[in-house]
Amino acid sequence: MLIHPWDSAVNDYEWQEWLSHAEKFGVLMVNNVDVDLAPIAVPTHFTLKSDQILMHLARPNPVWQHIEAASQIRLVVIGDYAYIPNYWRAKDGDPTELGVPTSYYATVQFICQPEIVDDPQGKVDILNEQFADVQPEGGHATVDVNSAPYGPMLPGIRGLKLHIISADAKFKYDDAKPEEFRERVSEELHARNRRLDPGVARQQKRRLGLIGLWRNN
Incomplete structure (x- = not known):
């Protein structure tokens, strides 16, 4: 993707911190084994653990043959988005x-090397990591190879570990514009208060405090 210098993350911590507060839901992108057909896209929750991304998918999912043939796959995560109308962005x-x-x-956007997990205990480990991530309050049955309800269901899924090769982050919030301009747009977002507007305004304010006046050195 295109990342202008003013849209790039200042460091890895920035995107890691953003992702820690975002819904961990993305789109897994895999090349089609038939090069004449479009890539395969699978929306899914995931868990980020150190330099790995963990997830599981149903065994009947048609994506598996394409993952098995792939040396690299991509996971795309997006959030805090909004349409900014033209009349907010007119020059003074x-x-x-x-x-x-x-x-x-x-x-x-992550580029990863895939590792399929079919070992029952390996799948249990992935499920437990995901429960701890997306449902930390608990309230679920023990995930164990030999215990219901999850044990008997394990043959119906396959685990997937994505070993992260690279991560490209983009925060597109008009950071090349003057500070007063960005402040004004943030106020407009708060006033409109539609859908994801509050989160978008927070991101713009955060970037404003982090970067301030952009200088193209």
């Missing part, structure tokens, strides 16, 4: 209709 002194609209969003 210009008629508002001359502004140019854009989209704000945060995204991380």
Whole structure:
């Protein structure tokens, strides 16, 4: 993806911190074994653990043959997004209709080496990691190879470990614009208060405090 210098993460901690507070749901992208057909896309929850991404998918999922043939696959995560209308982005002194609209969003794209997990205990370990991540309050039965309800269901899933090769992060919030401009758009987002607007405004404010006035050195 295109990442302008002003849209890039300042370091790995920035995207890791953002992801720790985001819903860990993304799209797994895999090359089709038939090169004449489109890539395979699978929406799924996942768990980020150190330099690995953990997930599980149903065994009948048609994506498996493509994963088995792939040396690398991509996971795309996106959040804190909003449409920014043209009349918010007009230059000072210009008629508002001359502004140019854009989209704000945060995204991380991982390139990974896949490892399929079919060992029952390996699948249990992945499920336990995912429960601890997405349902930390508990309230679920013990996940064990020999115990219901999950033990008998294990043959119906396959685990997947994605070994992270690289991670590209983008925070697109007009950081190349003047500080006053970004402050004004943040206020507009709070006032509109539609869908993900509050989170988008927080991200823009956070980036403003982190970067301040962008200087192209």
